[in-house]
Amino acid sequence: MTSGSLNARRRERELAELAAGERVDIVVVGGGVTGTGIALDAASRGLSVALVEAHDLAFGTSRWSSKLVHGGLRYLAHGEFGLAHESAVERGILMTRTAPHLTRAMPQLFPLYPSTSRAQQALVAAGLRAGDGLRRAARTPSSVLPRPRSIPAAEALALAPGLSPAGLRGALLAYDGALVDDARLVVSLARTAASFGARILTRLSASSVSADRVTAVDGISGDTVEIHARQVINATGVWAGTLTGAVRLRPSLGSHLVLAPGTVPMGTTSVNIGVPGESNRFVFLLPQPDGRVYLGLTDEPVSGSIPDVPVVPESDVDFLLSLASTVLARPLTRADVAGSYAGLRPLVEGGGRSADLSRKHAVLAGSDGLLTVVGGKLTTYRRMAEDAVDAAVRLAGLPSSPCRTARLPLLGAASRADLSLVDAAPRLVARYGTEAPRVAALGELDAEFAAPVAPGADITAAEVVWAVRNEGALDVADVLERRTRLALIPADAEAAAGRVAELVDKSLAGLA
DSSP, X not given: OOTTOBOHHHHHHHHHHHHTTOEEEEEEEOOSHHHHHHHHHHHHTTOOEEEEOSSOTTOSGXXXXXXXXXXXXXXXXXXXXXXXXXXXXXXXXXXXIIOGGGEEEEEEEEEOOXXXXXXXXXXXXXXXXXXXXXXXXXXXXXXXXXXXXXXXXXXXXXXXXXXXXXXXXXXEEEEEEEESOHHHHHHHHHHHHHHTTOEEEXXXXXXXXXXXXXEEEETTTOOEEEEEXXXXXXXXXXXXXXXXXXXXXXXXXXXXXXXXXXXXXXXXXXXXXXXXXXXXXEEEEEEOTTSOEEEEOOOEEOOSSOOSSOXXXXXXXXXXXXXXXXXXXXXXXXXXXXXXEEEEEOOBOOXXXXXXXXXXXXXXXXXXXXXXXXXXXXXXXXXHHHHHHHHHHHHHTOOOOOOOGGGOOOTTOOOHHHHTTOSSXXXXXXXXXXXXXXXXXXXXXXXXXXXXXXXXXXXXXXXXXXXXXXXXXXXXXXXIIIISOGGGXXXXXXXXXXXXXXXXXXXXXXXX
């Protein structure tokens, strides 16, 4: 095991150190992409850090995204040029420096049917050219994200065979960034932070917070612990308001449907379908490396209490299936839906519809000195973290070196040229980067670990063992729902659950 390994034994040791009264520079509450990003930023500056998460890494919004690394095109349409540029810059950092192993270029088709007027076509084309301008301004090379272009109908059908050929007069082709998996990015951030000494403590639920301490309940032992810090940062996203009255959020629900492999012949190219009556909203068909296709997403305001795990409303299912069917050779039905998921965006309160609210982030200091970071989006997590740590350093007078995360590779990262030489299966390299041979070695040492966890599954037993020994998985749900994402299709999770339970129990016993 390495200094970046997260597991039950390390958790127990580090929690005991903090419970004994050790004071750290920063305590981060929240184990999503923002919280883990803050932990990495602070720890890499030489600050002592503890992260407290009530459930598991990526338990909340961070695992429910479209798995895209957006370049900010949508923000141009709203006139938010600064935010658009920021998104393009952060996309480039992820794809070229910090996480090339977890990102890839995704071709995006905008099919042109009779329902798309020439004026609409010109508007989309202009937007794509503007987006390419953002790419160039961010200095992301065209070898990573090629330039947009117009293509004929025959090429569009070759790229996305599931499209209906009737009336198709061609398409616009552009490129954006995509993640292999959003939860995997969060786990990688947490492990990289741990390699710099950050304490990453899941199953530790904050019951009260202030500027310099967090009282939390250990979900494993039931004990209450008090963790002391020079500065506490609330990074709980859509749940931030439950810990402080200093923020006002207006959550927005984004729903996705999961289509099983083979349901829609998509190749590797996504399809963007304009929402009728909207000039800059699209529904996406997003093919995944494992053959699944995600169909999303919606943007609806949510009121009332915030659930731990949101559900997809029936109206969203109908909307997504109906709109996608307008461009497909075979209309989709509910029988094609193998799974679904929904996430809540922590948008800062403002006027107008939730779809029009800014995705800007804010770092706010309460009257008690507690810092809270809200808003933003997955792509800009690194900048959010930098701003939050800068604020903490100023407010608490912490000695700190400058932020270094723009050039700090996550564990497993390497250049794309070097990744192509890693001696492991491409699927493993796409998930683990340069650590892939270590995962594969578990199966080479013991043939039992080389076998898949269920018939027809890609996930091997070795990946489950690795998740428990090195990625902080503490139970079956952690593995199925966040380390492997098998649970996105419930039938797949059910088929693998028994074997995964055996492996988790055996691996935890080996750590004792």
